[in-house]
Amino acid sequence: MTKLICPKCAFEFRPGDAFADGELRDIINLLPRFQGHGKLALEYCELFGVTPLRLKTKKLLRLLQEVSALFGSEIFNFQRKEYSISMAGIAEALRTVCNKHFERPLENHNYLKKVMIGIAERERKDVRDRTDREQRGREEGRREEDKKVRREEGEKVLTAEEYKKKRGIESLVERVGKKMVGGQGDEM
Numbered sequence: 001m002t003k004l005i006c007p008k009c010a011f012e013f014r015p016g017d018a019f020a021d022g023e024l025r026d027i028i029n030l031l032p033r034f035q036g037h038g039k040l041a042l043e044y045c046e047l048f049g050v051t052p053l054r055l056k057t058k059k060l061l062r063l064l065q066e067v068s069a070l071f072g073s074e075i076f077n078f079q080r081k082e083y084s085i086s087m088a089g090i091a092e093a094l095r096t097v098c099n100k101h102f103e104r105p106l107e108n109h110n111y112l113k114k115v116m117i118g119i120a121e122r123e124r125k126d127v128r129d130r131t132d133r134e135q136r137g138r139e140e141g142r143r144e145e146d147k148k149v150r151r152e153e154g155e156k157v158l159t160a161e162e163y164k165k166k167r168g169i170e171s172l173v174e175r176v177g178k179k180m181v182g183g184q185g186d187e188m
Contacts, residue, residue: 023057030061033068037091041067043098044112049105066109067094078113085120093119 003012031038041064050060070076075084085093093116160172 023061027057027061027064030064030068034071035087037071037087037094040091040094040098041071044094047098047102047106076113076116078110078117083117083120084124085116086123089119089123090116 005012031041034041044067045060045063048059048063050056050063071087071090074087074090075082077083093112096115097112164170164172
């Protein structure tokens with residue numbers, strides 16, 4: 001195998017070692033993108049059989065780049081369907097996958113994606129439920145405000161029958177389409 005000599009320090013090395021050092025540097029530079037979950041991402045990548053590291057740095061770098069893209073976008077596709085998932089959800093899925101024992105090294109990210117689908121659907125349901133609760137709270141607040149305003153104005157809420165008697169109207173259908181003002185339907 002060919003060896004190179006550094007012109008500055010006369011250190012002998014193989015060309016593959018130089019590329020591996022560059023890839024290791026890229027791996028190290030990639031870890032901050034995981035926002036505190038770098039060790040977890042490395043543990044997940046180890047499930048693909050990337051050891052010994054010195055021989056498989058290209059594969060490790062590629063896997064970390066794929067997981068980093070997932071962390072950056074918080075969106076993934078599985079079977080032609082797109083899912084959104086939070087960074088915390090991704091970390092939870094990685095933890096779940098890392099805690100499982102596999103007989104053979106993983107070949108792709110499909111198992112991780114299946115775990116993430118369940119988490120993404122749970123997160124979507126939680127967001128929908130939270131939004132519904134907030135909307136119900138706002139509606140309840142508006143109803144309470146309306147009741148408060150009516151009490152302050154001393155108005156009595158009229159039924160349709162009471163309104164017809166008060167105005168001397170036989171049918172409310174006559175009023176459909178006509179402009180009415182005020183809380184009690186007074187005409188201009």
